[in-house]
Amino acid sequence: MDTVTLKIYGDYASQPSRAVLAFCKLNNIPYDFQEVRVGKREHMADEYVQKVNPAMIVPAIIEVDKKTGEEFKLFESHAILRYLARSRKVADHWYPQDLDKRSQVDIYLDWHHTFLRQAIGFHIYKRFFAPIVHGIKSTDDELKFYAVWMKRTLDLMERRLTENKYLCGDEISIADLSAVCELIQGKFLNLDFAKWPKLKEWQDKLIYGNPDMHELHKPMFKFAELSMKKHGQPKL
Numbered sequence: 633m634d635t636v637t638l639k640i641y642g643d644y645a646s647q648p649s650r651a652v653l654a655f656c657k658l659n660n661i662p663y664d665f666q667e668v669r670v671g672k673r674e675h676m677a678d679e680y681v682q683k684v685n686p687a688m689i690v691p692a693i694i695e696v697d698k699k700t701g702e703e704f705k706l707f708e709s710h711a712i713l714r715y716l717a718r719s720r721k722v723a724d725h726w727y728p729q730d731l732d733k734r735s736q737v738d739i740y741l742d743w744h745h746t747f748l749r750q751a752i753g754f755h756i757y758k759r760f761f762a763p764i765v766h767g768i769k770s771t772d773d774e775l776k777f778y779a780v781w782m783k784r785t786l787d788l789m790e791r792r793l794t795e796n797k798y799l800c801g802d803e804i805s806i807a808d809l810s811a812v813c814e815l816i817q818g819k820f821l822n823l824d825f826a827k828w829p830k831l832k833e834w835q836d837k838l839i840y841g842n843p844d845m846h847e848l849h850k851p852m853f854k855f856a857e858l859s860m861k862k863h864g865q866p867k868l
């Protein structure tokens with residue numbers, strides 16, 4: 633794929649943006665990173681909406697053909713991860729050809745949006761960012777829902793990691809990248825892993841055990857620390 637330039641539009645504070653960046657870093661896929669700060673509402677700017685992603689979310693990619701200048705645009709992190717895994721020469725385990733194995737990865741990727749993404753991402757978003765980005769504040773009762781959802785979600789993930797080394801088997805896949813980039817956002821909640829030791833072990837191995845992953849998450853760690861100082865320890 634040295635005939636195209638890959639541009640990734642994203643925010644280091646955004647879990648799905650980091651999953652796409654992580655995949656490229658771990659597979660030595662060259663890219664140009666264009667930072668789009670959600671907290672500054674840059675994802676709503678006319679230029680971004682008209683030229684990159686009408687859905688007003690990050691991440692998004694544009695692949696530009698070096699010869700013709702033709703552009704291929706894509707958004708939704710899981711669609712991007714699947715596309716990159718299929719279009720680049722990467723090891724099979726990321727998104728296996730074997731239909732049974734691939735189905736396991738697909739199950740996780742679909743489940744993710746309703747469960748982990750809600751339990752962690754939406755929880756944090758509603759608590760800390762929706763008031764800034766959209767001017768909408770949630771009540772304590774609305775926020776309590778997320779504690780219930782989180783337990784249900786993390787219990788299932790813990791069970792999967794008790795049975796397998798990674799979420800979808802004994803090899804790492806794009807499901808692990810999507811999941812771990814979301815779970816580590818739990819730093820904003822000071823998430824206590826006492827009930828989920830396997831999950832903690834898996835998270836720490838993937839993030840802290842890999843210099844690229846650790847580096848990629850440093851801006852978010854700083855951001856979470858600042859948020860904790862500003863808002864204090866959230867009641868879960």
Ligand SMILES: N[C@@H](CCC(=O)N[C@@H](CS)C(=O)NCC(=O)O)C(=O)O
Pocket residue numbers: 645646647648649670675688689690691707708709710745765
């Ligand atoms: N399902 C999408 C989720 C993307 C998403 O929610 N991105 C957030 C940042 S993490 C965003 O751009 N939010 C814009 C907004 O809240 O207006 C994906 O996986 O790419």
